[in-house]
Amino acid sequence: MVDWVLPPTQLVDLQTAQHAIDAASRRLTEEGHRVRCLHSTYVPAQRRWVCVFMATSAEAIRKIHEIAQLPVPRVESALDLTLVDRLAS
């Protein structure tokens, strides 16, 4: 998961950035990496952007950001609890 607070940013920039992230994800997937942006949420009041990726490594997520020419963020591991619950039941 990538969770960051952005400097003042226009929504259209986020949309373009998201397009670039998706394009970069597709390329890496074609090259054999397993990485995909599952969802991306922006909280305007806090200028917070949370992207959840499914990936085999944090490195792949950083690489996506490099290819998309976005700042390379800190990547944290995260668990989808709804999925954990479902798996448990």
Add this chain to the structure above:
Amino acid sequence: MSASKSAGRAGNLPAELTSFIGRRHEIAEIKRLLSASRLVTLTGVGGAGKTRLSLRAAADLQRAFSDGVWLVELAALEDQALLSQTIASTLGLHDRTARWPVPALAEYLSDKRLLLVLDNCEHLRDACAVLVDTVLHAAPDVHILATSRQALGLTGEHIFQVPTMSMPEPDRPTPHDALGQYEAVNLFVDRAVAVRPDFEVTTENADTIVRVCQRLDGIPLAIELTAVRLRALDLGDLLDRLEDRFRLLTAGSPGVLPRHQTLRALIDWSNALCSERESIVWARLSVFSGGFDLTAAEAVCSDETIPEEDVVGLLAALVDKSIVIAEHHNGRLRYRLLETIRQYGLERLAANGDETAVRARHRDYFVGLVERAFTEWLGPDQETWLTTLLREHNNLRAAFEFCLTSRDHAATGVQMAGALWFFWIATGLTNEGRRWLERGLDVSGEASPVRARALWVCGYLCTIQEDLTAARPMIEECRSLGEQLDDVDAAAWAVQLTGMMAMSAGELADTRDALSEALERHRTNDNPLGILDTSFYLVVVTALLGELQDAVRIAEDAIALCDSRGERWLKSYMLWDLSLVAWQQSDYDKAAASAMAGLRLAREFNEQWVIAFCFEILAWTAHGERTLPRAARLFGAADRLWRRIGAPLFGMRHLVTFHEQQQEQAREALGGRRFDADFRDGTLMSTDDSIAFALDERELTRETTAASRHDTTLTRREREVANLIADGLSNKEIATKLVIARRTAEAHVEHILGKLGFSSRSQVAAWVAEQRGTELSAHEHH
């Protein structure tokens, strides 16, 4: 981001240095593909002629793209993170915000009709593909012509495999007068004539020429490298040696080399024909990125085995052998290696084992250059320094890369990036500056004055980008290092940046206090750069606090300091300061004169911030003088720049309020429809045209000239007023002269401008002069 003056030129395709041979079918096909698809990629082996072909096809298409055809050379770019910044710089955009470069570029291109030629994408293939995909998605009228050894791999991409040049088929004799139909032969003969003017195709040598071309697989670069050998060999010897060389590689069987190996063999052969010292210099020159001059070559290529004074002769020998290309740029000789040749040189350099030493010399040379620029920046050679550093931008990047890949060299990278403070700001490369500084500061943790300088420079860049979250810890560390190292300059900059941050937050009194303290510190430290830079911000805040006399005094002191040193870049800022204060004093003539003087200087440096600031003040003064169409147009011109630079007027609430009030009042006075039309005209003008308009240098546009013909019937009173305008009288003076209220005089001026379709008083003056001339000649005629 903002468009520079170069954007007005609609393209940057270079002139061709050597004749272009053949390729008519290929050019036609590429043009056809570009009409059917927005992305065409020319693929093929190195030396196949992809670049020349793309440039020729692009040149033919210039008229189809109203916003120009732009070549972006990517061979020298190693860091994919700088791809969009490189394209933006090529387009003449200035990015002064913390915006991500890809969205900023995509937005800029969204309403453009232009062709981007991205040359040598192969080493940045992923980043290029993502960027191209994003741009094509956002900008429906942008087309892209890419060259790459490998296709970008995007949906909708049309791939054109660049063929080798046409040549006669093997074992089919071709009469010598029929050889002109073959491109490979024509290229060989053209280049042969260049080194042997008496060379021509004859019945006797036709077969040998054909065999040479066939041996070289019709690869243009191979043909060029071979033809130059005719300077020392006759044609028969040339073929013999070529065949000997290939026989070795193919174990005696003829004609089985794959094409990429053919070229490799040719370059190997070129290397073998060099002396050992020439070969060493070739390898060393390959560390340069984006070309070099003789001084740089001497510094980087010389060591205990090759004395500095020998480099010029060795370089000349490599030029003779077509390994190095020599080109004149603005009266200066500059050298470069074709990318295929450079890559070969880099391999040799690595094999020789002295890559690190050569790269360290390359870095040291550019560190020296950058430090000299930093020291001399506040002097009469600012424009030269800016041009020099822009020319060496790729070499600076290569030096940064070398420094920042190792902790041992990181401090030098930090030193370079810090010394380039003015370069990052004046060129709008704030994002790139931050990137190198942040990377360097991360790798190198050593407490030193060099680190302190890098901290304030990076903090400065963050602050002007309004990224205060990033700026704050840097300024804190700078302040702490200043105390720890007793570095009084660092301490003063930390105080200045604290003031600048307060300014961003709109806290005027805190800003003034901090900046006043910073100014005193800079004065005590005898730091003219600090004095001038602080003065700029201090004048703004003092003026906004209503302390106008103080503001004028600070600005005039700073201008005197600029003049004493021959400084003109910061002077443009200070002149804008003065214009702001004069405007607040309702002295519109002085405000306009200062803004125009600032604008003239800003134009020399393509200083986008000052240009936009000056448009603002000139719009406000035009409104104050009731030349409303001019005001509306200048508001439009300013708006165009602000949208691309980022936050208008630094995002300062007080200045933005002035802007909004002035614009709204001008709109009300002129009428919404007319204001909107003039405002729109302003947004449509190129930066060059806007500047010329703001400075009253340019005649009316065709549109306004046409409008002026609609109604040139002025009342008697309006004619009187027009005559007085032409005599240089202000509204107040006209009112006094005609014994009317000032408001009435303003109304007359407004009517005159409206009737004539003009937007400035100088245009009225020119019109009156023309009328007087016409009347005079009519009298003479009668």
